[in-house]
Amino acid sequence: MVLRYFAASIVGLSLAAVSLPAEARPEIASGDQWLEGVDQEQCLSRADDFIRELNVPNEAGDIDRTGYFDDGVFRILCYTGGEDSSMLLVFSAHNDSIEVATQFLQFALEELAVAADTDEEAGLL
Numbered sequence: 001m002v003l004r005y006f007a008a009s010i011v012g013l014s015l016a017a018v019s020l021p022a023e024a025r026p027e028i029a030s031g032d033q034w035l036e037g038v039d040q041e042q043c044l045s046r047a048d049d050f051i052r053e054l055n056v057p058n059e060a061g062d063i064d065r066t067g068y069f070d071d072g073v074f075r076i077l078c079y080t081g082g083e084d085s086s087m088l089l090v091f092s093a094h095n096d097s098i099e100v101a102t103q104f105l106q107f108a109l110e111e112l113a114v115a116a117d118t119d120e121e122a123g124l125l
Contacts (some may be wrong), residue, residue, distance in 0.1 A: 027098035029105040043078035043086040
C-alpha cells in the first residue's frame, strides 16, 4: 500500500515538473521599421545610444544589441538595406505580460525612429 502511494506521488511530481516549464514561457513581441537615410552602422549607433539611456546590462554583436531587465530582455537588430538605409528589427520579451513587451517594443521603435528624424533635421545624415 505504501509503495502504491509512493509510486503515485512520483508520477504526480513528474507531471508537475513537466508542466511547470511550459507555464513559465515569456511573452514576446516583435516589430520592424525601415530607416531611410540611416546605414547599418548608424542604426547600431542609435541602438547603442538607446541602451545607454536605459542604463541596463547589455551585450553587443556584429549586427545586434541585447539589453536585459530583471523581468525581461530585448534585442535590436540592424540589417543593411542598401547604401543609405537599414532595416531595424526589435524583439521584446517579458516574463509575465505581453502588454509590457508590446509597450516596450513600441517605445523602442519610436525612440530609434525619432533619433533618425532628429539626425536628418540636424543635417547629420
